[in-house]
Amino acid sequence: MRIWVNGALHDAADAQVSVFDHGLTVGDGIFETVRTTAGRPFALTRHLDRLTRSARGLGLPDPDLDEVRRACAAVIDANPMELGRLRITYTGGVSPLGSDRGNEGTGLVVALGEAARRPDTTAVITVSWTRNERGALVGLKTTSYAENVVALARAHEQGASEALFANTVGQLCEGTGSNVFVVLDGQLYTPPVASGCLAGITRALVVAWTGARETDLSMEVLDLAEEVFLTSSLRDVQAVHRIDGRELPGTPGPVTAKAMRIFDERAGNDLDP
Numbered sequence: 001m002r003i004w005v006n007g008a009l010h011d012a013a014d015a016q017v018s019v020f021d022h023g024l025t026v027g028d029g030i031f032e033t034v035r036t037t038a039g040r041p042f043a044l045t046r047h048l049d050r051l052t053r054s055a056r057g058l059g060l061p062d063p064d065l066d067e068v069r070r071a072c073a074a075v076i077d078a079n080p081m082e083l084g085r086l087r088i089t090y091t092g093g094v095s096p097l098g099s100d101r102g103n104e105g106t107g108l109v110v111a112l113g114e115a116a117r118r119p120d121t122t123a124v125i126t127v128s129w130t131r132n133e134r135g136a137l138v139g140l141k142t143t144s145y146a147e148n149v150v151a152l153a154r155a156h157e158q159g160a161s162e163a164l165f166a167n168t169v170g171q172l173c174e175g176t177g178s179n180v181f182v183v184l185d186g187q188l189y190t191p192p193v194a195s196g197c198l199a200g201i202t203r204a205l206v207v208a209w210t211g212a213r214e215t216d217l218s219m220e221v222l223d224l225a226e227e228v229f230l231t232s233s234l235r236d237v238q239a240v241h242r243i244d245g246r247e248l249p250g251t252p253g254p255v256t257a258k259a260m261r262i263f264d265e266r267a268g269n270d271l272d273p
């Protein structure tokens with residue numbers, strides 16, 4: 001495995017960042033996860049646009065996107081695989097211990113790992129912890145991910161692959177690493193970005209390609225929805241067959257199956273939509 005670290009490719013055993021990197025010590029960093037298929041990344045431009053938005057929201061300098069593209073290409077070429085998870089991590093760099101940033105510049109790491117095609121359906125749970133739709137990091141894809149680690153571990157304990165959060169006012173928000181869509185009376189809905197959810201790349205494409213409506217949704221909608229599905233860069237569109245103790249028969253339902261088909265067709269025809 002070859003990994004890009006701060007300007008060059010390194011063997012995995014030699015790929016090192018400082019123990020004083022702010023991304024490690026205080027989670028002062030951002031990242032993107034990009035699906036690669038047969039050595040080609042999907043929606044890379046959209047991911048890099050969001051990387052820049054996240055950097056600005058965190059107060060980091062804009063990443064050099066030409067360098068990031070070079071790093072991605074180098075890592076993909078050095079690690080051939082059929083289906084991959086390309087991880088771009090951009091941090092505050094070497095800094096003093098504590099919250100203050102240093103002045104030694106930012107850090108960039110790009111790595112690629114093998115991924116497996118997800119099952120067509122999955123189980124999810126809901127958790128009592130909430131997303132803060134008014135927090136300083138809302139809408140940013142940061143490396144401060146411990147909240148998601150805890151919630152995802154809870155999901156795995158209950159035989160599920162994802163945990164869904166409400167926001168502080170009880171509205172449906174998102175999963176630990178996914179966006180959520182529901183079908184009510186045959187119409188497709190998803191929470192708006194104002195709910196506190198991440199503006200997912202796959203989410204935006206599904207909204208554009210299916211006509212899904214963005215609207216506030218109470219958590220109770222999960223008890224009423226005819227169909228539910230998740231979206232993310234590695235899940236694409238994935239149907240949900242169980243939410244907590246509720247089974248959804250006939251999964252994937254017709255609206256979800258159509259969304260799956262549309263996404264596969266459109267994404268297959270344009271790798272950088």
